[in-house]
Amino acid sequence: MWQLKNNKYKHLKQQAFQTESIAESVVAFVQFARSHGFNVGIQETQDALQCAKKGLITNKESFKYAMKAIFCNSPEDRKVFEKLFLLYWDTNPFDMQEPKNKTLVQGSLKKKTNASLVMLGRGKTEAPEEEGKNVSGANESERLKRTDLAKLNEMDATLLDEIARKMFKQLALRLHRRMKESRRKGLINLRRTIRRSIGYGGEPIDLFRRARKPKKQRLIVLLDVSGSMDKYSYFLLRFICALRENFRQLEAFVFSTSLIRISKALQPNRLDFVLDTISKQTDNWSSGTRIGECLHEFTDKYGKLLLNGSPTILILSDGLDTGDPALLSREMIKLHRRARKLIWLNPLKGMKGYTPEARGMKAALPSVDDFRSAHNLESLLELENILADA
Amino acid sequence: MAKNRKPVQAINSPSQIIEALEKHQYIADEEFATALFLLLKLQKPLLLEGPPGVGKTEIALALSQLLETKLIRLQCYEGLDINASVYEWNYQKQLLGIKLQEGTNLSVEEKEHHIFSNEYLLKRPLLQSIMEEEQAPVLLIDELDRSDEEFEAFLLELLSVFQISIPELGTIKAKHKPYVILTSNRTRELSDALKRRCLYHWIDYPDLEKEMTIVKKRLPDIEQHLLEQVVGHVQAFRQRKLAKTPGVSETIDWAESLMALGYREVNKKAFEQTLGSVLKSVEDINQAKIEFTENQL
Numbered sequence: 001m002w003q004l005k006n007n008k009y010k011h012l013k014q015q016a017f018q019t020e021s022i023a024e025s026v027v028a029f030v031q032f033a034r035s036h037g038f039n040v041g042i043q044e045t046q047d048a049l050q051c052a053k054k055g056l057i058t059n060k061e062s063f064k065y066a067m068k069a070i071f072c073n074s075p076e077d078r079k080v081f082e083k084l085f086l087l088y089w090d091t092n093p094f095d096m097q098e099p100k101n102k103t104l105v106q107g108s109l110k111k112k113t114n115a116s117l118v119m120l121g122r123g124k125t126e127a128p129e130e131e132g133k134n135v136s137g138a139n140e141s142e143r144l145k146r147t148d149l150a151k152l153n154e155m156d157a158t159l160l161d162e163i164a165r166k167m168f169k170q171l172a173l174r175l176h177r178r179m180k181e182s183r184r185k186g187l188i189n190l191r192r193t194i195r196r197s198i199g200y201g202g203e204p205i206d207l208f209r210r211a212r213k214p215k216k217q218r219l220i221v222l223l224d225v226s227g228s229m230d231k232y233s234y235f236l237l238r239f240i241c242a243l244r245e246n247f248r249q250l251e252a253f254v255f256s257t258s259l260i261r262i263s264k265a266l267q268p269n270r271l272d273f274v275l276d277t278i279s280k281q282t283d284n285w286s287s288g289t290r291i292g293e294c295l296h297e298f299t300d301k302y303g304k305l306l307l308n309g310s311p312t313i314l315i316l317s318d319g320l321d322t323g324d325p326a327l328l329s330r331e332m333i334k335l336h337r338r339a340r341k342l343i344w345l346n347p348l349k350g351m352k353g354y355t356p357e358a359r360g361m362k363a364a365l366p367s368v369d370d371f372r373s374a375h376n377l378e379s380l381l382e383l384e385n386i387l388a389d390a
Numbered sequence: 391m392a393k394n395r396k397p398v399q400a401i402n403s404p405s406q407i408i409e410a411l412e413k414h415q416y417i418a419d420e421e422f423a424t425a426l427f428l429l430l431k432l433q434k435p436l437l438l439e440g441p442p443g444v445g446k447t448e449i450a451l452a453l454s455q456l457l458e459t460k461l462i463r464l465q466c467y468e469g470l471d472i473n474a475s476v477y478e479w480n481y482q483k484q485l486l487g488i489k490l491q492e493g494t495n496l497s498v499e500e501k502e503h504h505i506f507s508n509e510y511l512l513k514r515p516l517l518q519s520i521m522e523e524e525q526a527p528v529l530l531i532d533e534l535d536r537s538d539e540e541f542e543a544f545l546l547e548l549l550s551v552f553q554i555s556i557p558e559l560g561t562i563k564a565k566h567k568p569y570v571i572l573t574s575n576r577t578r579e580l581s582d583a584l585k586r587r588c589l590y591h592w593i594d595y596p597d598l599e600k601e602m603t604i605v606k607k608r609l610p611d612i613e614q615h616l617l618e619q620v621v622g623h624v625q626a627f628r629q630r631k632l633a634k635t636p637g638v639s640e641t642i643d644w645a646e647s648l649m650a651l652g653y654r655e656v657n658k659k660a661f662e663q664t665l666g667s668v669l670k671s672v673e674d675i676n677q678a679k680i681e682f683t684e685n686q687l
Contacts, residue, residue, distance in 0.1 A: 039582065047432055054431050055403070056424070062404050065424035069589040073582070075439070078592055190481040191473075198488065198502050249578070300631065308577045309468070 026052055032088050033071055036080070044070055060089075145377040148350060164235060164377055168242030218249040219387070220306060220339075222298065224317030226256040226289035232347045232374070234275065236316050239380050241266055243387070251306055255294035261302070291321045291360055292328030299334055310340035312387070316374060318348045321360025328360055332367035343386065344368040350375025396525060397457050398430055407456075416445070416452035417596075417604045425591040426453065435549050435570035437585065440593035443637015445604075446573040450530035453569065460527040462568070464515040466537035472544065476554060478512045506558035520552055520564035529568040535577045542584055549587050598625050601638060608642050612649060619656040620645045624668060627678065633671040644668040658686060 030045045051057065051066040064085050072078045144160045145167075192208035221240050225233045233254075244250045244266055251263045265274050299307070313335060321328055336342050344364065348354050350373040356365055365371065370386060373379045401407060404423040411418050418426070426449075429436040438446045454461035464475055487505045496504070513521065519529040534542065548554065552564040572588060574580060596604060602621045606612060624641045636644075647667045653660040661682050669675045 039586065041586075043586070047428075047434065050432055051428065054427075056427070061420065062424050065404075065421040066428055068421070069425040069428055069436075069591055072590050073585040074590075075592045077590075191479060194479070194481055194484050194488075194505075198498060198505070204485075305577060 022052055022057060023049055029067075029088055033081075033084060036084055038071055038077070038081075038084075039073070040071055145381075148347075148375045160235075160377065161238075164238060167377065167381060168239060218306075218309065218311035219243065219251070219314060220311050221250065221252045221314045221316065222295075223252065223254045224256065224289060224291070224315075225254045226320070228289070228318050228320045229316075229347070232316075234271075235377075235380075236345075236374065237266075237275065238271060241271060251302075251311075253298065253302075255289075255291070255298075257290050257294075259294045259297045259301075289317070289321055289360075290323035291317060291319070291364070292323045292325070292331050295331035295335060296327065299331065303338070307335075307338040310338065312341045312343070313339040314343045314345065316345045318346055319344075319356065319358050319361030319364060321358065321363075323360070325359045325363035329363040329366070332364045336367035336369075341369045342367060343370045343372065343383075345372050345374035345380075345383070347373065347375040349373035350379060398526075401427070401430060403427070410456045411452055412607070414452045414455045415607050416449060417600060417607060418449070419600070422591060422593065425589055428589055429569055429571070432589070433567050433569070435572055435588045437572045437574065437580070437588035437590050438593055439574050439576055439590070441595065441635060441637060442575055443639040444593045444595060445638055446593055447530065447532055448639075450528055450571045453571070454528040457526075457528065457569070459525050460522065461530060462515050462519045462527050463530045463532060465532045466534050466541070468536055468538060470537045470541050473514075475514050475541070476516045477514055477556060479506070479558075480510045480512050484510050508559075511556075511559070516548060517554055517562070519568040519570075520548075520554060520562060522564075522566055522568065524566075526566035527568050529570045531570065531572045533575060534572050535574040535580060539581070542581055546583055546587065549584075595628055595635075596638060598622070601625065601641060604638055605642055605645055609645055609649065612645055613654060615655055616648060616653070617645065620648065623656065627669065632669065632674045632677075634669070634674065636668045636670075640668045640670075658682065 026048050027045055030040055030048060034040050047070045048067060051063070051070070056066045057063045067085065068078060068081055072081050144156060144163060147156065147160070189208040193204050193206065196206050196208065197204040221243065223233065223236055223240065229236075237254075240250075240252050244252070250266075251261070252266055254260050254262055262274060265277065332342075346356075346361070349356075349371070356362055356371075372383070397410075401410070404420060404427040407423040407426050408418055408420065411423070425436060428434065438449070440446055450463070451461055484505045487510065488501065491501050491504065515529070519527055531545070534545075549570060552567050553561055555561045595601075598621060601624070602617055605617060605621060621641060624636055624644070628635055644664060644667045647664045648656065648660060651660070651664065653664075662679055665675050665678060669678055
């Protein structure tokens, strides 16, 4: 399969070698770039040809810079482009090496097939779930809502899964509505008021108000996926998905010994796939946790990008930390300073007689604004009120 | 005729841009100059990204001086809407206008037509930029990543056709397409649709040599020794993990404050006294002070 792809590149390259006019080679280069994952269309081709016309092509460097400005969209693109440009214009097709960023194309291909596989799997399980739902009465679902997620048996798990899906959907909807209803208050909308007042000879009789735009609160979620959280992670991940429906600017990360950003991969119908990928990517999925280090990685790598404008930060973890508590404490203080609100959800808090005795939890607690449990569905749904204010 | 030739027509290559910008105290490398050249020749907007303080905003000013044209600036912020960016009616004046018309025999339609005329229109930056009569202005849309997605979507239309519809007045089309520069600090990703309509350039921190040239250009009176020390320190700051990495503008500020205080070299006292103009966080400052003392010993 891969050989085939490579042949295609070679073909493209050879095609370029055989072109007769500059315009043709430029067009072939656009195709070459496109086959390497660049999002370039007809408009870009036209622009590239325009550049050639403006005389930029006489100098190789300035031609390269011009193409770069037209083709690239991010610093990452720019790095890839350098290689691509060299590959295309400077190598002889016969001794061309395998293109280096082949994984890019291949990766996206693989993702797609996997996703459809997951969908297939879901389709099959749909029927038995339906039956289960019909059998269960109101009491049953009430009981399940309060059951500790770690103590579920197989049968209950699928049932609860179904209930959770529904409840989370409602939650997302409610949060949405609540924002819309606040429209009666607000500043007077002079524009409409005056427009309407013309009919009354200029007396502003009907006052129109301008609804204050609901401020979009950004939410950052950090989910612990270490061994001790194993039983909870799946539901918590689903919960995060539901939140995403409401908070468009939600950023999600999972961590155990290292940190992975999952914001883009997070889609309700691909949840199994996400879990699967995460477990493959981290050799340490469900093993010891180093919360402090992961938080440090977060502020270091993404802090400047994501912590602007005081977002709300949600940490889902049991606080069983194998790292240095002093580091954790330091990182928590740093996070707290830049967050509007720092909420820590701990599944263990639901246990009777739980006190935050674990070293890590103790170290983190002073910087936490709201410390809550997250052991069953009900406790997760309670969060709605807090987030609605956020 | 030659006298009336516009500056933009005189530019025929990226290297001419470099020269011209240098006269306006802006140092650009060839890559950046090529991007600017394309901005002028293809008349496509240019999206500039990069860390804060590397001259993203500054280039718009320099470019407008170079082209001898107006600079129109729109600072983006969360909640920026059409009323603040495109146009607004002057309501107070409209109310007065209605009152004044009370005794006249004008029909309602005529009255309406009158108070929604040009006279009562407040032009905000985007509308201004396409209503320029004489020559194309430079339009700077600063820190676009701070605005909402809705505003970004609105910009898409403007940037592709350069026209704005005002329901009461009709569609206004640009006589001269403005040269648009957009900047972003990447606090959020801009949409692909917008990016595709723009040329793109990433401005990074300059290296030691280039930064020295830039500071020297801005502060011609600076002594070589002080210049080397200041830029050297800032370059070292950037290598370390700081809460806020200083940009070129901070370097210039720092050099300027040292000169204002009459220092000819960066000694311990000068360092501690003026550090606030280059580092903007207590932790960073304390850390830098400790390390400076250690290095001295």
